[in-house]
Amino acid sequence: MFFLVLVPLLPLLGSALLTLSEGRLAPRLVAFVGVGSVGLSALVATLIAIAFLTGPDQHLTITLWQWIRIGSFAPTVSLYLDPLSLVMMLIVTIIGSLILLYAVDFMAGDEGYSRFFAYMDLFVAAMLLLVLAGDLLALYVGWEGVGLCSYLLIGFWYQDPANGLAARKAFIVTRVGDTGFILGLLLLFTQLHTLQIQPLLAQAQTSWAVSSLPATLAAALVLTGAVGKSAQVPLQTWLPDAMAGPTPVSALIHAATMVTAGVYLIARTHTLFTLAPAVLAAVGVIGTITLLISAFAALNQTDIKRILAYSTVSQIGYMFLALGLGAWGAAIFHLMVHAFFKALLFLAAGAITMRLHHEHNIFRMGGLARRLPLAFWSFLIGSASLAALPLITAGFYSKDAILAAAWAPGGAARLLWLGGIVTAFVTALYIFRAVFVVFFGTAKTEPSGRYSWRVAVPLTLLSVLALGGGLVETPPVLGDITLFSRLLAPVFPTAPPPAPVMLILFTAVISLLGLGLAYTLYWRIGPRFAAWANAPPITAFRTFFAEGWAFDALYHQLVVAPFLALVSANHADIIDRFYTGIAWTCRWLHRRLGAQQTGQIRWYASWIAAGSVVTIAVAVLR
Amino acid sequence: MNGRRSIFIPFSHEERAMSTTFYIAAAVAVLATLLTITRANGVHALLYLIVSLLAVALVFYTLGAGFAAALEVIIYAGAIMVLFVFVVMMLNLGEKAAGREATWIAPQIWIGPSILSAVLALQLLLTLAHQKAWPMAQHAVPPREVGIVLFGPYLLCIELASMLLLAALVAAYHIAHSERSITS
């Protein structure tokens, strides 16, 4: 089972090879190394999964080496395999290799081709370290690694300053969360004296009472890290701007894997959160608020990638909602299904833009159903799964599990359920708005070129998964398959409550209603609705929603503007004066001392006399 | 020698005469030195210096070091100062030089160095001021004793001194040679 090390190691080696060769390798070789390392890692992961599932162990810890040893602070670099990290590992490697295969065509001809694959491989390695880490510090290393790669890949086309700005924004906003996370780690270590995850959680359960202050504080700090990385309110502003990166980057990092790291973190440390019910409630509330806000924002976007970005934020809000209700298994189920259909949607969107000379505005597309059939069907399947169309899509089962978990406790949780239902409606509405605007109607831009197998295969495979991936966990009335929850039972012992039939029907009806409304507004009465929507009072609302409910403006006022004012007040750079002052003093001293070398005998003789006076004085006075 | 002897017991005429001679010679030496460093004319200054050296030779005699006194007169005043005079005359400084020299020693230039050397002198004087009076040895040191010591323990130093003088001779010859012969 030591082969587990290979899983993060292979992409890391691939990345190292591509970095060191610095673009001197031929593109085919670059693609081979870049995709091959992750593909090989996926193969190894699959074999390990088979061995693990058929074997007796419920979990596996491999300690690689002792990282630091200072007194009682002794973090190790260790890998921990249990069903949860198994699922995450498979998602990252398999979807990662499909996306990288697609990227071979998407990024072809780009001058940063080798750099792209180097960064992507590094990202996959860091993400695998994150999900496989058995020690919180090793997890944090992976956490930071994915943040770094996200920055590098968002700003991939660095010649355009706007991309650099987006990259910096992403990094800085997640940094706010990361700071909370590291503070949480410090608190956990100082209170519980270990950072190895399983011993730490066991220690927390015995040492801390429910709702005690250290537990609440630690959980809250870990939550800030998750909120930052997963782009939830209030740290969600970076994800829409992160669409400045290439589409494969958006697909892998900002849809399927990195942004779900927060969800994984909370699921992994869930015993800590059960010790802090207040924080857990906050998780649910944050999730609900986020999913509502971003769904309305997605409804008013014109850039196809930004629609998908807000959609991602919204869907992760669903996962947070599930976590907040204690339905850990449902959250991970939705994470997996979301990875399938969101990656599919992004790749399909990228496929469209590839053939349309990188046109992103949906109102400049149209009528592509006949012209780009592969992209059409892929996008349609992805949209159906996202909208949770009943029975045939995977999204239906996962969203249902979450809404059932929201309904079951009753009381205040019903409010969260209401938010979830409303958003389900809006989700169907916005995604089918995109479908109808992009694929139906008159074509405004003609596509060119054709697709190769490297684009077709990932799209097809992901479509299959987006449709059938939900069949591992179905409600009792629809087959009662509980494969997934049984797989995760060692990690999450409590099973989610079964969904009542009425609820399932209601959810199905809601999503179909959303589809119907989209069909009506954007297809049937398209032009009349567009005219109404573009009238002045409505556009004010629409702009407010489209700009993410003015969060960016708020942060600009609260944080950016004061900072810039401070910087301009410090225009003369007072702080730097200290350092330049040191240099200036040295130079001044040099000039003064240099002036002492006049070359004149009497001057030197005077100094010798003065020196001897001082020396004798010292000798005399002693 | 015992420190209990008090200082001014008027012993004999001879002792008193020697003491008086000492003080007079000291005064002359100081005055002559002062005049040396304040003259603008080179030859005048040298002559004053010779006077100072002769006065110091007398001081040596009163201290019982007759041989040193003779050496001072013969070698210092007689050879070294004469060398100086030769060079001054050779360089032929003239009246113009004397005028310029006078501007170079304007009174305000004296302030700083005077303070410096006054402080130095004061320090050294202060170190000696707290000591009890040192009595002098009761006998003068004749040349015979100097000779014995010189060719006894200090023989090596004599040889080194002679080597030093040889080196100085060669160096002075070489340096003072005219430029044309050296480069040819």
Place this chain on the structure above:
Amino acid sequence: MMTVPLQHALYLAIVLFALGVTGVLVRRNLLFILMSIEIMLNAAGLAFITAAARWGQADGQVMFLFVLSLAAAEVSVGLALIIRIRHRLTTLDADAANLMHG
């Protein structure tokens, strides 16, 4: 023999030395600087002789002899240098000989 306390002889040496130092620092003509150096050497020799008189030994006078030969050597080389400087710089101004400035 003399009954003067020997401190007074040392005082004389100190005063002569101080005058010599003043001469070195004040005068600009190289010859005068050399002269002042001679004054200082002479004062040092006086100090040696005083020490010899204190103990009644000949070592002080021997030291004085060496100081004398040293002064002779130094004066000859120094004067040779002064002659060369005069040839080169056509002046005996010590401040003019400052090519080694920093």
